[in-house]
Amino acid sequence: MAYKLDLLLVVKVERSNLHYPQRQVKKLYKLCWMRGVSCKIDKIQRSNDDMNLKLQTVESTLKVVLEQISETSNRCQTLEEENFHLKDQMKAMDDKLDYLENMSRRNNLIFHGVPRGNETQSLTDCELIVKDVLRNDLQLLDDVNIQRAHRIMKGKAIIVKLADDKDKQAILRASKALKDTGMFITEDFSPLVRQKRKKFLPRMFQARESGFKVFLRFDKLYTVTSQDFHVQ
Template identity: 30%
Template structure:
């Protein structure tokens, strides 16, 4: 009976050892699998990240390209506002624009100078704006420089900007208003705000600061304090004028007038005083 018990104990011990070995093996396998999975996931994530960065860069390049292409496409455009919708065809609208430019800008254009014209927006009570694409940038520049001729006429012209640029310019206009209140010179160029500080303002401020005279009383007091520290026993001599000074004690002029010429010593070696 005891032998059976001993054998059973041995078997149990062997089973425990095997179980521990299996558990350790399972732990090692699990750890290795986890490491392998993590490595695989890390490599895949790295690959995905690289692909994402490449796509992001390509997308940014495409956006920049579209940005410049759209800017270039609208570069020769002018938007006209306030022109009544009396046209019945494209040719009629084109003729209206040519006549309008001749009347208000004193520029003789023909159909070759205009590449395209079209109204934008939905019909309503007010006349819709007209986008005019000119054949050359020079024609657009000449007309746009004369936009002030439309002042107080009810008509006006603007640059043709994309919607996202219009939103940016609207925000920039609010910032420009704040800068103008500060006295700075501002200018909006496409989608950028250029701020130039007003030099006159800074100069006037400097002049205002420099016009206030220094405090002479304080300066005199501090000078007297420093003099009193250096010469504690010396009393300052009060001087009224050069005349009183000459009366109170003989000056160099009195000495030269009253001196006897015979007593003036001559150069060394000449006892008679001859020069």
């Protein structure tokens, strides 16, 4: 504002009819120029101060954001670790449940390819059919203790729960007699174990065709050599 007033004063002096010494007029010009420069410097300084204030605000905001990012990263790392532990716990729980399920099936056998008599076979009918197979086809005694026998859905398979593991092993050994009858007997496993065993079947058949002695036991494939067993 002072700079503008000085400029007006110089203009009035130049336009007036009064004669001012040249020296004073130069001083007045110089003073006006210096005030103009001073005003510009003040303006630049204010602009610089405003810029510094904005930079400080940005730095403060950036610091807060970085702290939040660091905190979020730490939380994500903690969540990842917790998720990793939860996966381990879930896997351990699944393995335990699978183990318990297989333990509950350990004395079960599945008789496949057993012809159906009628559509409304009772548990007693299924038990009689199984005993008939044991007696006539496997030549086993009647003292096999069957706790329960029933059809699996509407198929030709009957699942049998035995009271004794000795009976189970005896039936499995005698089941070779069912060859070429359309019937066969397998152990009862959980879905997870059945899936694992299914993956081994092509390798087992291929190995047998190559002359190797291999067999499945539970969810492992064993290869018999002259010295030892090899587990896969």
